[in-house]
Amino acid sequence: MKIVIANGKHSADYIIHKYHNRYNDLIVINNLEESCRYLSMNNDIPVMYGQATRESDLREAGTENADLFIALSKSDMENYVACQTAKKLLNVKRCISTVTNPKNVDLFKELGIDSVLSSTYILGEQIRNAASIENLINSLSLEDEKIIIIELKITDRLRVEGMCLKDLGISDIASISVIIRGQKSIIPNGNTQLMADDKVLLVTNEENREAVLKVFKRKK
C-alpha cells in the first residue's frame, strides 16, 4: 500500500514505525525542518521537507495515486487543505485527517474527507458509552459510524443473565456474533443461554444502539 504521512512529529513517528515494512511504500512529508530530521533519523527513511498543502511539493514527494493520505498537522485548516489537494489534484484514494477541534470531525466529513479523527471526540464517545451502561467493555464504529460492534460482559446483576438469545427480543435490531465463555468462543443460536462472566460481541447500527443497550441494563 502506498501511504503518505503529512506533517506531525510524534504521531508521524508512531505511524511510520508501525507501517514501515516491505508491504508498504511510505512517503513522508513535513513542513518543519526539525521534525524532518527527527523522523528520518529515528526511522531510517527519506523525509521530504515541504508543504503538504502545495500541489507541487506533494507531487515531488510522489503522492500521486497513493492509497492512503494521513494528515497529522496540529493545524486543522492545514490538514483540510492538504487532504483536499491530495484528493482533488493527486488522485489519492482515501484521506484521513486528525483534528484538534472536535467540532471539525463532522464538518470535515461533510466536506468530503473520508475519515476524521479527534482524540477529544473519541474521549467524548467513550464517556458516553461508559456512562450509558456499566458493563460495556468496548465499542467500535465502522463505516462512518453506521455499524457498531459492542463488547459486553454479562454479570449476575443483569436482567438477561440465564436467558436464551431468542427471548431477548433483539433479533431484528442486533446480531450476537460470538460469546466468549472462559477459553471457548461459542457461535450462538437462538437457544444459547447467556451466563454470568460471558463476554458478548454484538453487531448493530447507530439507530438501534440505545435500544439494544437497554436490554442489557441491570435488574431493578
Place this chain on the structure above:
Amino acid sequence: MSSNINTIVVGAGRIGANIAKKLQKENMNVLLIDKNKDKLTKVDDFSGFVEAGDATDLSFLEENGIREVSRAVFVTEDDNTNIFLSDICRKRYGIKEIYIRLNDSRKIKIVDEEVRCICPFDLSLNEFSDLMEGEGK
C-alpha cells in the same frame, strides 16, 4: 446580533478593513470579523458591525447571522482558513457570492470555480507587466 446584515468580512487586515469600508459606503450592512480584537479597534472610519472571534468555529458564525448573509469575503492571512471557510459556507449555508484571498495563487485549483479569488501576488505581477509595457511605448 441584529440581523439584516447581508455581508460578512472575515479578516480585518488592510484588505479586509478596506473592503468592509467600501461596501459600507455603498450602503451595505457589513459585519467585520477578526480573531484579534486589537485589529478591529484599529479600523477607523467604519461604523458597521464588528465582532471578535474565531470564524472557523461555526457556532460563532451562526450566532452572528451567517445563515442570513448573501455575500461573504474571507481575507484572513491564512490561505487554508480562507479555502475552508469558502467550502463550508457554500456547502452548508448556500452562500452564492464568495470572495477569498489567496497568497499562493496555485491553490486556486482546489477552490470551487464559483468562488472568486483575489491573489495579491498575481495582481502585482500583472500591474508590473502593464507598467513595463507602458514604459516601452
